Amino acid sequence: MTKNKIVYAIGLGRIGLPMSALLATRGFTVHGIDPNKVEGRKIRANGFDPLEPLLEQTLKGALESQSLHVATHISHVKKHSEKPVLSLSGSSKATDREEPFLSSADNREEGMKKNSRLQFFRNVFLIAVPTLIDQSNRPDLSQLYLAIESIQSHLESEDLVIIESTCPIGTTEKVASDLKKSIPNLYVAHCPERVIPGNIFHELVHNDRVVGGVDEPSTLHATAFYESFILGRVFSTDSRTAEGVKLAENAYRDLNIAFANELSMIAEKKGVDIHELIQLANRHPRVQILTPGAGVGGHCIPIDPWYLVHSAPDLAELISTSRAVNEKKVRWIIEQVKENVRESQAKAIACFGLTYKANVPDTLESPALQIIEELEKVCEVLRVDPYVSKPYSPEEALAHADIAVGLVAHDQFLQIPSKHFSGKIILDFAGAFR
Ligand SMILES: NC(=O)c1ccc[n+]([C@@H]2O[C@H](COP(=O)([O-])OP(=O)(O)OC[C@H]3O[C@@H](n4cnc5c(N)ncnc54)[C@H](O)[C@@H]3O)[C@@H](O)[C@H]2O)c1
Structure with missing residues (x-):
């Protein structure tokens, strides 16, 4: 025993x-x-x-x-x-x-x-x-x-x-x-x-x-x-490799998310629908682009790649650039929304999604929260998220807000009847309303 x-x-x-x-x-x-x-x-x-x-x-x-x-x-x-x-x-x-x-x-x-x-x-x-x-x-x-x-x-x-x-x-x-x-x-x-x-x-x-x-x-x-x-299965190795495996896994995730996020900013500039672009590109048998989002949060991915960067700053160019791109995406979204608020003179916006990723009730290091906190400095923000306590319902928020901002693609958001979006400016950064 x-x-x-x-x-x-x-x-x-x-x-x-x-x-x-x-x-x-x-x-x-x-x-x-x-x-x-x-x-x-x-x-x-x-x-x-x-x-x-x-x-x-x-x-x-x-x-x-x-x-x-x-x-x-x-x-x-x-x-x-x-x-x-x-x-x-x-x-x-x-x-x-x-x-x-x-x-x-x-x-x-x-x-x-x-x-x-x-x-x-x-x-x-x-x-x-x-x-x-x-x-x-x-x-x-x-x-x-x-x-x-x-x-x-x-x-x-x-x-x-x-x-x-x-x-x-x-x-x-x-x-x-x-x-x-x-x-x-x-x-x-x-x-x-x-x-x-x-x-x-x-x-x-x-x-x-x-x-x-x-x-x-x-x-x-x-x-x-x-x-x-x-x-x-238990795979045995030495301690350095075991440490490196975990860091490589999360740096890999960060890098692939950064690629999708960078592409989304380019697509926006060139007037292309990023979700359609990715869907079509992924028809290639050897291409699998991830879905872009509001940045990267959670327990591991925003932290672990830095351990690799720190251990070899002169070599970890791609890994540190991925971190920078995913952090830039947060600032880029804030600027995009602010510009729309200014131009439309919107008084209130509804932000959909507060958690660090879709369909989980966890807000640790959530980029959506960072974005919302910045936007609250310039206008009223109605927070909508079924996983977080005391949020607005989508209907309440959309009745009051001029702009709907998609930050996290929770499955529930897909059920919102399209009539509630009528007359609203829609800024969907995560494929939340598709
Ligand atoms: N949460 C995840 O999904 C996840 C996944 C993979 C790896 N990890 C890694 O696992 C480790 C732990 O993460 P976590 O999410 O459980 O953290 P956590 O913050 O949820 O829990 C850590 C706990 O350790 C306690 N603690 C701190 N110092 C202590 C001490 N000297 N003696 C006793 N307790 C002490 C804290 O009070 C806290 O309750 C981290 O290195 C994290 O990167 C976490």
Whole structure:
């Protein structure tokens, strides 16, 4: 059983809380640590993310069964018996493996062998705290280093430290080299998260993982840990590659969005309908242009590419230009709307969409919100978004506003009867009304 394996989950936010709940249902004893999400021995009521419908229920079960405990600081955790034990939790998986660290067979015996590797590390310290950028777009890893500092005196030989926070290439090695000065026989690895908010529980279990240790034993143990509870494939590599994979994924997304956004500004200048242009261009069998929008927001894409830029400013031209284009799109939209307000002498505008992308209730780093806040300085803005509390209904907003501005293409906006747009100036920057 994995019961005697303890996982200390440092950071109980969008990633750490569902991970803790999941691990607690998979046979681990989990101690979740977060000074902001925990009060006494309970998770704060506002700690439940409304985006994740399964979260509250899963957490309740885990807390009641005492497989999950929470605390504000690791020093408040009661010591358990932490003797390494053989794990036979047996989550054997239907996967087809070719990688060097991974065996090819898929049967119970193989699952047991894989899980038996869990005996060779002691307990797990899983770090999922914010990693940010500063005002000059340089990495701000202060919360990660504070989190590492907080666990340092609790680590013992053969513990496994896994950084799930997204970080610049080389961070895991730096953390490991600092920690190993006092605990040489420590395993340290990086495993980036790829989950999408709103479907986290499914994706935590089913997504493929990339796991990279700072040395071979670290990679092996971290791989065995993830293989014991996920159903996706686990791809083993070194920590630098694992860090780079996550950054490359998000820089790739940013770059492709920037292309669509740049094209949309050119199309506007030349009087071409960008949505028709893209639809027709995408009929080419090897072209797949994304839909332009109001810019880029959310947890990862506006931040992660900067980690690559910072690591090689002289080489990361395309990546930094993509960031600049996506930021420019926000300013361009503000100017377009202001110009229309001036020319039409509009008193009120209706902005459709506040979230950072379509069909999600999350406004983190939302470019639409940035745009709205600027526009509010020049005219009345009626906010319309079914995912955000106390918005105007489309009908109310359109009855009052002179201009309809499409910022996020929520599916619901497509249902608005066209009669409500009659006589309005329509500025659709996201394909919200198509
Ligand atoms: N949210 C996502 O969709 C997503 C996806 C992939 C990767 N990531 C990455 O995962 C990491 C965590 O992101 P998140 O969205 O969960 O952040 P979050 O802000 O939702 O949660 C982080 C939590 O860490 C806590 N924390 C900070 N310092 C701490 C410390 N020293 N000890 C204990 N707790 C501490 C904070 O109080 C907060 O509750 C980031 O690096 C992020 O880039 C996030």
